[in-house]
Amino acid sequence: MTAPLTLAPAWRVVGHAVVALLCLSVLVPMLVVFGTAFKPPNEVYQLQPWPSAPTLDNFAALLGEKRFGLYLWNSVATVTIRVVAQVVIALLAAYAFARWDFPFREPLFVLVLAGMMVPPQLTMIPLYMLMADLDWFDTWAALIIPHLAMPYATFLLRQHLMAIPKELYESARIDGAGSWRALWDIVVPNLGPALAAVCIVLSIDGWNEYFWPMLMSTEPSSRTVQIGLREFVEEDFGNYGVLMAGVTLASLPILGLFFAFQRHIVETFVSSGVKG
């Protein structure tokens, strides 16, 4: 595949310079953060990003006195449960829209999609009051349940479902399979990449969430990684080495996930953002 457009050499140089600079603005801070996380306390303020004698002390302090292990656990558990539930619920809804024709299907679809456009600001006050009434502060339920409906995922999955040929459903029916069996035995295996991409996007959103977990957390034991990091800043900002270790731990899981599934994510962001 050749490039679609060739620019004049002068523009190419400028282009490389600008983009390289931007890339440096991404990579250098990352390097500094990562390097500082492994630095002993006396080296933290030095300019050179990498430690002369790497140490894991910062991570030990993080997981020990800073209880970051608990925050990590909260994040991992709530995000995992939440993403699985979100995907299943969205998939079932997408299946309904794609496979059947029923009264009010179009208006219902619009209603579901419109749910996507309601900004969180508009629902936060009553939801907060609801959480208070249910006494769900500091619970996993508060972090998981209000966010289970993800119309965007339904929209995306429906696109892919509609691309599945009728013949597949037909053959399932002939074999005597009900819609449930057809869904799991035939449809889902064909949805692999789309499902993976949706999972990853939802995971990123869940893991990096700040606003709602901040509202819901009143005591340390219920904090997620992001809230834990924020509280760290309030409590002990000067402790840079350990802070950077915290930043590292808060970012690594998603970065790792990304590099493992790189292609799917890029395709999803790209195909969903514009074509829709």
Place this chain on the structure above:
Amino acid sequence: MGASRPEALVLSPSTEEGRRARRFPPWTAPALYLAPMVVLLALFTYWPLIHTVWLSVVKWSLVPGRPSVFVGADNFAAVVASPLFEAAAWNTALYLVASIPLKVILPIPIAVFLWSLGPRGHVYRTVLFLPTLISFVVVSVVVLWLLNPMGGHVPTLLRMVGIAMGNPLTDAHAAIWVVIGLSAWKVMGFHVLIYLAGLASIPRDNIEAMRIDGASDWQVLRDLIWPLLAPTTLFVLISTIIFTLQQTFTPIDILTEGGPQNGTTNLFYLVYQLAMRSFDVGQGAAGTVMLFAGLLVLIWAKFRLLDRRVEYDR
């Protein structure tokens, strides 16, 4: 739009579903599949939405048992009269106006450049995309640290070349630019990706044809690429307007909490403070409704303009 859609099930009585179907209407199955999503949306999206609107026009009673009193526009008036409102409104305008060149325009030449590189541009693309994966919390914490006058890398490096730099985060006028810059940096890669997708759908033949006619780079860009990118640009523009206020919440909360002297607060942050800090539910709801009304206008504008633009190009 239903060309490739499977028809409604015709169930034969020999299948179990067929037997069940004779007792239930045909929409039972889809209704069941749809139920969780619809119920959840009703409970956690639509009901709170209606409740917020109701809260904005009543004086909500904290005493259980005593009904809330309808007060019409009082809450709205109180929000506008709030000393924070003016600062928040001005800042909101600045956030939006400054975000547009940085987040909507700037990614375009970058995307075009990467597109011109073909597969060799993938490395750049991936690196630029990385900020999308890390949280605003992480970015804010790192910025806080890098800019710290005591030991932060930026002041240290600048001091080495003789520039003494105060902490922009404590300057009432400069602080907002830190937030703006931070949020532009974070979404750059994502927007570049969206533009790349838009560029990918530009037919090469048209470019070839223009080249054969002797068109220069600039002409191809201006006459072919820019118009064809218009729907994408509009999409990014409206998304930026809608999401900038929300996205800047985290940096504001972590870096400055709206200060210094209301230098970084915006309408969304103001609403948050009214509702969650002062616990003035009525004002918080009113502020939210006003914000939402503004967003609705923008969303409506998006669809109107987008439809019209797309028609021109087809």
